[in-house]
Amino acid sequence: MKRAHISHSAALPTMRLRFRLHHAVFLGLALIAMVPVSVLAVWVQRQEARTSLEAAQDTQSVMASSLTAANSRYVADLESVFEMAATHASMGHEPAGMRELLARMHFHHLSWSTRTT
Numbered sequence: 302m303k304r305a306h307i308s309h310s311a312a313l314p315t316m317r318l319r320f321r322l323h324h325a326v327f328l329g330l331a332l333i334a335m336v337p338v339s340v341l342a343v344w345v346q347r348q349e350a351r352t353s354l355e356a357a358q359d360t361q362s363v364m365a366s367s368l369t370a371a372n373s374r375y376v377a378d379l380e381s382v383f384e385m386a387a388t389h390a391s392m393g394h395e396p397a398g399m400r401e402l403l404a405r406m407h408f409h410h411l412s413w414s415t416r417t418t
Contacts, residue, residue: 382406
């Protein structure tokens with residue numbers, strides 16, 4: 302029995318990669334098209350990030366000014382309520398609803414002392 306010798310190159314089709322001109326043209330045009338698209342994508346992303354940051358800063362600025370105004374009003378109200386309470390306490394009487402008003406303004410304890418000479 303004789304064995305027939307079959308070479309691998311004869312059994313499988315040869316696959317040689319040939320670099321042709323149309324491959325070079327395709328790659329060149331693809332690269333030329335990718336550069337502006339990439340630059341535009343990066344530019345748009347940076348613009349969006351900058352716009353988003355500015356919007357966040359504007360929102361925080363509005364919130365901060367609103368909180369500042371609210372705190373200023375609260376301090377003015379506290380001063381008025383305390384002045385009214387002190388005035389009425391020095392006269393020796395307490396107006397109706399004074400304790401509730403002081404509780405709403407977060408006064409937890411008030412004590413009066415009289416000055417003796």
